[in-house]
Amino acid sequence: MPSETVLLLPGTASDEAFVRFVFAEPLSQVGAVLTAPRVRTLEERRTALESAWEGHPIVVGGISLGAHVAAAWAVANPDKCAGLVLALPAWTGPANRAPTALAAKASAGIVASHGLETALRGTTGWLHDELHRAWRGYGDQLVPHLEEASESAAPTLEELRSLDVPTGILGCTDDPVHPIGIARQWAEAIPRAVLVTTTLDAYPHALGRAVQAWLQAR
Missing domain, CATH: 3.40.50.1820 (Alpha/Beta hydrolase fold, catalytic domain)
Structure with a gap:
């Protein structure tokens, strides 16, 4: 082992x-x-x-x-x-138009325009719990991070x-x-x-x- x-x-x-x-x-x-x-x-x-x-x-x-x-x-x-x-x-x-990158970009726009609660609306189960905790933990860094992640290269x-x-x-x-x-x-x-x-x-x-x-x- x-x-x-x-x-x-x-x-x-x-x-x-x-x-x-x-x-x-x-x-x-x-x-x-x-x-x-x-x-x-x-x-x-x-x-x-x-x-x-x-x-x-x-x-x-x-x-x-x-x-x-x-x-x-x-x-x-x-x-x-x-x-x-x-x-x-x-x-x-x-990243181009990879689904994950598009999702991050879209989430950044919703959070910036309509707030965190609107962006999280509709999530359920474990994903709901994880996003509520993690996204709040990013604070003011959330939108910039979502944007940088959506444009990053693998x-x-x-x-x-x-x-x-x-x-x-x-x-x-x-x-x-x-x-x-x-x-x-x-x-x-x-x-x-x-x-x-x-x-x-x-x-x-x-x-x-x-x-x-x-x-x-x-």
Whole structure:
């Protein structure tokens, strides 16, 4: 069993509480320890990765935007990364009109024009609870962050092909915001990747299956 500390980053306008909720138990079951830093901006996500490195390769990853940032850091720092745990990559290369990017841009506009409560109207169940907590936690940073996330770039397929580390990827077969085709692209590009899938009715706990995929890739 691995004994690594695994640093995982949240997705767009998500937070460290959700990362812990999804990944703390799956990682503890395999003897690994989760680090989930409090980050709000893209730059804070990147800084958290750089700050975690203490002279030996580390396992990193995240959900959606967090997966993008972690993979991009691994591409730029191949000697610092020991593995990747990635859930729901949302696009490859420039965001363009990726569904997740469009959703973030639209949410930013609604929050800016009509307020947080209007933007959250219609959400139910666990998503309602998570967004109410996380979005309030961003405060005045919410709209700028949604906008920056919607315009950010993920690694290109060529960059992903350079990642020679064990990589677990979790994709969802029926999530229109995180198309399964993107997860499959990433898994096909990264040489040592293992892809596992889930469905929306298993969210959010199923995102932790990325840990098992990472173990299989080792």
